[in-house]
Amino acid sequence: MTLSPSRHAVVQTLKIIWTAFALYYELWTFYRHASSCTWPIIDQQTSSKVEHVLLVADPQILDMNSYPDRHPALQWLSQVVVDLNLRKNWRAALRTRPDKTIFLGDMMDNGRMSMGEQEYDAYYRRFRRVFKGSDADTVYYIPGNHDIGLGAPSAYSRSAQADERYVSHFGNPNKVVHTAGHALVMIDAPSLVDEDRQRVARGQTFTDWPASPNSTASFVKGLARQLEDTVPRILLTHIPLHRPPASDCGPLRERGTIRAGQGFGYENTIGADASRLLLDTIRPSFIFSGDDHDYCAYSHRYSGRTAEEITVKSLSMAMGIRQPGYQLLSLAAPSAPSATSHATTHCLLPDQLRIYLAIYIPLLLISLAAVVLINALEQRRSRLRPRPRIKTFRPLTRGVDLDMIRSPNWQQLHHREDEQDVMTDESYVELASPSRLSDEKARGALPAPASSRARRSRPLQRVSGPLERAIGTMPRALQAFASLLKRTLQSVLHSPRPSRSRGFVREVLYDVRDVAVFPITIFCIITWWMFTDS
Template structure:
């Protein structure tokens, strides 16, 4: 009975871990995205015959890792971190594509080490890895803006002189302007504005690009995409969707938290954007800029989009959903709306689910094997004579020897004496015990082909059925005589094999 309970515990743990592996490694990503909706209900379509809203999926700072990402970490740990983060990005991206966007915009920092000096072959391999993580149907338009990890910011001997040229040849122009649903989409090279030090026009630079858009007097609303957030007072609230802190001015090696105030005022006055989307900070932030243009007071809402990666210091990665419809003359109507879509807390799954449950499972398996071992020893002591030389134990000793000659494990026989034994050397159950054990669990009579028949299900049948079930589960080869260490390791492997197989299959599917 104790062995049966031990098997039930092991199979229960195996079922639990299998379910958790399916849920946390695949289903939870689909469930998280399933709760997200395009904000179409917040905008007004001009007329019934108008086309449906254009859906833009905005991704910020995927920042795929390489061997330079953690300089103080052992190489094998860096490699494991890279594999886990890549796997998380692949699962998140496959789930995000279920939103079926029309356009995808990446807000910079596509690759963590894209700015560093490296060979052309290494950069090509790095870029291919990015494209394999984020495959996209060619019918879906995609646009990129440079981040400080793509082209560099500031001066350092570690930064490659080819960084900007490599970015342009692989991702597209540093500054770009497109039209979506009668909205002017401005894709800005923010790191170059910071490198300029102040607002000045450099041939082919972002300032000249912005001035050209301003002089064109485009009547369509402007949607500005910039990697670096615009300037705001320190301590400004970021809204309820931020995990911690706020965006403050600051600079460091290869980064600057916000654009300068003069550069930010220049962008607001020149472009008069209806909405701004930025990245770089990794956490969500919502702030409304106030400015004056042509003697009128204006407002522009800026959304700093969450990082798409689990490795950027936030617990819940995410992306932004933007819906656009052609603007119309209805007073007070909105032609654009956006909403946040959160992804699972992958780090929390590892730290708050897998690790505690792993420790608990090991403790349970350990206790189960202690009970099994102690029970086996107790049975041995019960049926083993104190001295085999005593004449009074001669029949029992002979019986044990004859049982061993059958090829059946001795401990197995000691725990489960055969009912058809005819030696008479072991004590048989008392009549009351036999009657109790023989009492049927289910009995019913019926007439079939003119004769009364009866179906009876006894406890022996249930025991045999349980043995068959465990046999199908792969536990039929667990000897009752297995020691504690061997039994513990066997049970750990029995519990781990299915979730590990699920994890391996899902990982292969994501990386293929």
């Protein structure tokens, strides 16, 4: 059934709208957010090269243990949606072309759990597949409590092999990276918290604490001898440093604040004594942390100095925030001891939940209402439209022997082919005259009426257009694909309908199919491109 002009206009308009929305909200809006956030400019003019560092916090790649109360199918769907969102966010962040990238912990949601080596390797490969596209030599990681655990070893909180697995896949948890005249000090905060708990339980100070050689406390104490006093230091820790209760986080935070607290497998802030050890020993000019998932800015005062701490937003849509984000850090070698040598800014990414709930769902409801309404109007118009009167042809039978007409010879003559396509009225009258019929009856046969003469069918010649000629010039390997693509596009653009009529529900479903095929195709292509393009 051919679509009416009004129904065709509605279907085509919805196609265009959905195609535009799919392109914008699945691809372009991520690039627009990234393009609007540029590298900060250092206030102090410097002739040295500026180094750009991208800071990413808490991506927490999900697995089947992330939401144990959900149905396995829903768990799998959650992984697909979150992985796709992380991939889009990561590609948008990479458009800034950083010189170095630092992950502030919690790369995987359940890297701390007890699992087989093959299962962990597959989990790690998912992380690498989502965050591919950056040079491995310029990417650094620090552990989070979801990577190696925190607290007493258990199947969920901290598996016995978590530390060893982390080192083999992500590298040393404590390290110093020198770049642009700065020392980037990266520490294993969860291990420091565990060590601090043991110290408090024994009633000792960090001065008296016999720290093991590979512990975070030993690493921090050794920095005083390794780093020069003139080198600015930036501390990077997964867990934020201690601060007074109800400390303000600034206007860029979505809600609440960071409060001290602990639980099974986590601690919101590093303890007061451990935080003082970090500040007094490392003497950082700036601090970056993660773990909280939301943005927070707080200034620490120590030994007559001030160090601002920025808690970086999570890059994931599944971490309880509406807008994920990342942090940009510009570094330059200081021209003088008191000169400003760094600048930082936060960048926000699209609100994926808002896109689903406030854009796609309302547009889906409006589209369904439009399709149902236009089909209802079409059916109403078809019922009210007067039906045309059909004129029936009655053959001339005056003076004709009806027994002869009913004879088998009549059917045979009715299908007789003749070279003539049109019979004149005089010929028909002569054919139907009683005398002619009597002669034919005597011979036992009747001529076929002119109205039943079938025209000879002539084979149709295929018209070759420019597209067909272009396909014909392609290599044979591409001709089949090009022909299939042509037929698919023709079926989508022209919305073919079978000639027989259908019910109201089927007509609505066919219109929904025609509208949905384009955005679904675009979504699949973008998803495929996101995970195949490096």
